[in-house]
Amino acid sequence: MVVVMDIGADEAQIESVIATLNDHGFDVHRSSGSQRTVLGAVGVKPEFDKRHIELLDGVYTVHRVSEPYKFASRSWKKEPTESKVGNVVIGGKEIAVMAGPCSVESEEQIHASAEAVARAGAKILRGGAFKPRSSPYSFQGLGEEGLVMMREAADAHGLAVVTELMDPSHADLMAKYADMVQIGARNMQNFPLLRAAGQLGLPVLLKRGLSATIQEWLMSAEYILAENNPDVVLCERGIRTFETMTRNTLDLSAVPVVKARSHLPVVVDPSHGTGIRNKVLPMARAGVAAGADGLMIEVHPDPDAALSDGPQSLHIPQFDELMAQIRLIAEAIGRSVG
Ligand code: PEP
Numbered sequence: 001m002v003v004v005m006d007i008g009a010d011e012a013q014i015e016s017v018i019a020t021l022n023d024h025g026f027d028v029h030r031s032s033g034s035q036r037t038v039l040g041a042v043g044v045k046p047e048f049d050k051r052h053i054e055l056l057d058g059v060y061t062v063h064r065v066s067e068p069y070k071f072a073s074r075s076w077k078k079e080p081t082e083s084k085v086g087n088v089v090i091g092g093k094e095i096a097v098m099a100g101p102c103s104v105e106s107e108e109q110i111h112a113s114a115e116a117v118a119r120a121g122a123k124i125l126r127g128g129a130f131k132p133r134s135s136p137y138s139f140q141g142l143g144e145e146g147l148v149m150m151r152e153a154a155d156a157h158g159l160a161v162v163t164e165l166m167d168p169s170h171a172d173l174m175a176k177y178a179d180m181v182q183i184g185a186r187n188m189q190n191f192p193l194l195r196a197a198g199q200l201g202l203p204v205l206l207k208r209g210l211s212a213t214i215q216e217w218l219m220s221a222e223y224i225l226a227e228n229n230p231d232v233v234l235c236e237r238g239i240r241t242f243e244t245m246t247r248n249t250l251d252l253s254a255v256p257v258v259k260a261r262s263h264l265p266v267v268v269d270p271s272h273g274t275g276i277r278n279k280v281l282p283m284a285r286a287g288v289a290a291g292a293d294g295l296m297i298e299v300h301p302d303p304d305a306a307l308s309d310g311p312q313s314l315h316i317p318q319f320d321e322l323m324a325q326i327r328l329i330a331e332a333i334g335r336s337v338g
């Protein structure tokens with residue numbers, strides 16, 4: 001941590017800041033220029049709140065140098081993490097595609113979806129049985145019945161299952177039916193839920209919160225990793241900005257930024273990221289080009305009849321086209337699509 005003192009800071013103020021830093025367990029290296037004194041504080045603990053120093057008299061600014069997260073950081077683990085979801089690896093050379101409807105709606109719908117996405121080369125079936133809807137009057141999901149249907153459909157087509165965990169009390173249901181649990185954007189900072197997901201023993205797909213910074217997202221990953229669950233996959237699904245022409249703004253620059261700071265795999269969700277069917281294909285291409293380890297795509301056999309997110313769900317032939325195109329992009333950057 002670096003503490004820059006005010007231009008006019010006097011010796012008593014400097015001594016007092018040094019004493020406070022020492023009290024907090026830091027070793028302090030002092031360097032005085034012609035105008036300012038700068039204090040280098042060594043031994044910062046991840047949980048240290050720099051405001052303890054910012055509020056002292058004579059302090060101009062305080063910068064943290066080390067990251068507040070540990071297990072999520074590249075400095076703690078150099079090699080990229082590869083997470084196994086069923087038989088599928090996320091974070092290796094192959095790009096993993098998770099696809100399916102927003103919600104599980106019926107046996108016919110989930111079977112038709114599973115059949116289509118498996119045929120096109122997806123390896124993981126997505127679909128929500130417990131849905132985090134913005135309105136309490138919208139379809140909330142089929143619950144356990146939906147999980148049963150999804151598991152059957154996935155098994156019939158050799159797919160793994162990812163589905164959203166909304167409530168810690170559903171942990172047993174997830175363990176029974178899912179291969180990976182998703183933490184939705186609206187729950188990214190639901191800390192009891194993150195801990196429950198960490199304890200579940202299944203890989204976790206952690207979506208970025210609607211207004212979350214990358215650091216906040218990595219801190220949420222840290223909650224899961226701190227429960228001794230090493231299998232966290234981050235999912236960029238768009239953030240809220242001033243732009244209104246898309247549902248969210250898909251922050252693809254997050255992919256290389258996260259990869260530089262963390263060893264965790266990153267997946268891109270252009271469906272929620274744009275919210276409009278005809279924007280999904282170009283942004284899926286861009287996600288792969290940006291270095292994503294996987295894609296999450298909403299696909300529905302009859303999007304116009306979907307009970308949630310129909311306008312952003314691809315028709316099956318559009319998904320076939322997406323898979324064909326991302327194979328070309330993957331090849332161009334030395335990767336492949338499973
Ligand atoms: C979803 O995947 O259907 C979903 C609700 O996503 P998000 O949490 O990113 O909005």
Ligand code: MN
Pocket residue numbers: 102103272298308309
């Ligand atoms: Mn959705």
